[in-house]
Amino acid sequence: MIQKLFTEYPEQDERKYYDLLVEQVKTRMDNLYKDKERALRDTHTKSHAAVKGTLEIFDIDEEVIKRELNKHASLTSSQLNAISIKQGLLSLPKQYPVWLRFANGRFQVENDYVSDTRSMAVKVMGVEGERLEQSYESKTQDIIVHNSEFFFVKSIRDYYGFFSAVVESDEATKKWLFKHPRQFLALIKGTSQFPKSLLTQKYWSSSASALGLKPNFDASKTSLVPVEYPAVIKYAFTPVSSQPPHDRIPFQSRPGIPKLPFFDRAKALGLAPNQPDNYYRDDLIQSLAKPDAEYCWDFGIQFQTSPNMSIDDTTITWKESESPFFTVGRLTVKHQIINFEKQYDFCENLRFSPWNGLAVHRPVGCINRLRGIVYPVVASYRYQKQGLVHNEPTGNETF
Numbered sequence: 001m002i003q004k005l006f007t008e009y010p011e012q013d014e015r016k017y018y019d020l021l022v023e024q025v026k027t028r029m030d031n032l033y034k035d036k037e038r039a040l041r042d043t044h045t046k047s048h049a050a051v052k053g054t055l056e057i058f059d060i061d062e063e064v065i066k067r068e069l070n071k072h073a074s075l076t077s078s079q080l081n082a083i084s085i086k087q088g089l090l091s092l093p094k095q096y097p098v099w100l101r102f103a104n105g106r107f108q109v110e111n112d113y114v115s116d117t118r119s120m121a122v123k124v125m126g127v128e129g130e131r132l133e134q135s136y137e138s139k140t141q142d143i144i145v146h147n148s149e150f151f152f153v154k155s156i157r158d159y160y161g162f163f164s165a166v167v168e169s170d171e172a173t174k175k176w177l178f179k180h181p182r183q184f185l186a187l188i189k190g191t192s193q194f195p196k197s198l199l200t201q202k203y204w205s206s207s208a209s210a211l212g213l214k215p216n217f218d219a220s221k222t223s224l225v226p227v228e229y230p231a232v233i234k235y236a237f238t239p240v241s242s243q244p245p246h247d248r249i250p251f252q253s254r255p256g257i258p259k260l261p262f263f264d265r266a267k268a269l270g271l272a273p274n275q276p277d278n279y280y281r282d283d284l285i286q287s288l289a290k291p292d293a294e295y296c297w298d299f300g301i302q303f304q305t306s307p308n309m310s311i312d313d314t315t316i317t318w319k320e321s322e323s324p325f326f327t328v329g330r331l332t333v334k335h336q337i338i339n340f341e342k343q344y345d346f347c348e349n350l351r352f353s354p355w356n357g358l359a360v361h362r363p364v365g366c367i368n369r370l371r372g373i374v375y376p377v378v379a380s381y382r383y384q385k386q387g388l389v390h391n392e393p394t395g396n397e398t399f
Helices: 014-033 062-072 077-082 156-168 170-179 181-190 279-289 341-349 366-386
Strands: 047-057 094-104 118-125 140-146 208-210 232-240 294-303 326-334
Touching (some): 014 156, 062 077, 062 326, 156 366, 341 366
Antiparallel strands (some): 232 294
16 A cells, blocks of 8 residues: 555454553553552653753744645645644743653663663643643643654554563563564663763654644544645654754763673673662662753654655664754753652653643554553542542643
8 A cells, every 4th residue: 555644554353452452451561560559650650850941942944844744745736735734832932841751661660771762751841722632631741751762563453462461470571582582682672772961861762753733634534544634743852052043962872881781781781680770770860960051952852754764664764864853942950859759759650641632743653543542541540559540741840
C-alpha cells in the first residue's frame, strides 16, 4: 500500500490488542505492587527529580519556516497553505511555567550505571485551548521526550508480544528479543549512552503529534481507518549554552563508564558491589544548587517530509538531513534546591501522558494510540493504591 504524507494507519486487529494489553498491564502491576503500599510506574520507573523551569515560545515567523519546509518536502500549494504552525501551544509568544520529571526508562528501579534510556517529561502549565477528550487536566500540555531518537518496538502487535514476555519472566523477555533481532539491536542502540548530565542531554519525542486537525476530523475513526492531518511533527529539546548566541552543547559521557559492556561497571566507578548508584539524581541536586546555575534547551519541531519517515513505526528515525528541526522556543532551568522529600513525593505522584493536552497537538501513530489505552490503567492503579486524589499542578507548588 502506498502511504500518504501526514497520515496514520491502523494495524490489523489493533483494538483487539488494546484489550489484551490492558489485562497484561493489570497483571504486571499486581505482580509488582499488589502486596506493597506504593505502586510505581510500569515504565520509566526510577524518578530522579522534579525540576521547575520556564518554556518560552518565540514569535514564530511561520512563512519563513514554511518556505524552508517546502525545500525538503514535495508539498502541493494546498498542502502548504493548510499548514498552520502558530496554533495551540505555539500560537503566541509567551512564557509558561513547567515541571520536568527526569527518569530512567526501565521497568524497574536500577542503578544508574545500568544501560538505559533517560527521559524528561515536560508539563507545561497555563495552556489555554480546546482539550483532547482524554485529558485529565484543564490547562496543561504534556510533552514526553527521551535521549533516543526512536523507540525499539515497531508495532502494537510486537509490543503485546514483548510486554507479555516481560510479564512472564526475564527468560521469556530474552527469548522474545532474540527472535526479533532488528528490535533487539534498536534496544541496545537506544540504551547505550550514559550522559554526563541530564541537564545537558538532547531529548526527542520519538513518536509524532499532529499540528492541527482537519475540519472533518472524526476521532472515532482512528485505529480503524487511515486518518490524515494538516501536518505531523516530532519534538526535540536540544541543549544550548545559557548565554547568546546559545551554541549547541555537544554530548558528553559520564566519567568512568567502561566502553565495553561486559566490564564490571560498579568496580570501574569505584562503587562497592551493593552500593546504590543514584548518579543522575545527585548530579541534578548538586548542579542546580549552585547560585549561578542556568541550563537551556532549544525547543524544536520536525515535520514529516516523506511517507518513508513513518508515523506508525517508531523504530524508523526521522533524519535531520531530510527534515531539520525548526526552533520555536527555549526551555530554561535555573538555580533551585530540589532535595526535599515532599518534592520527591510530588515527582512520584505527577501524572504524564501525551494525551493530556490540546486537541490540535493530538498524538498520532500506533505507539501513541497504545499509550492512550495503557497509561490511564497504570495511573489509576498508582493513585488507588495510595488513596490519592489527582491535583492539577500550577507551577506555584513549594516544598
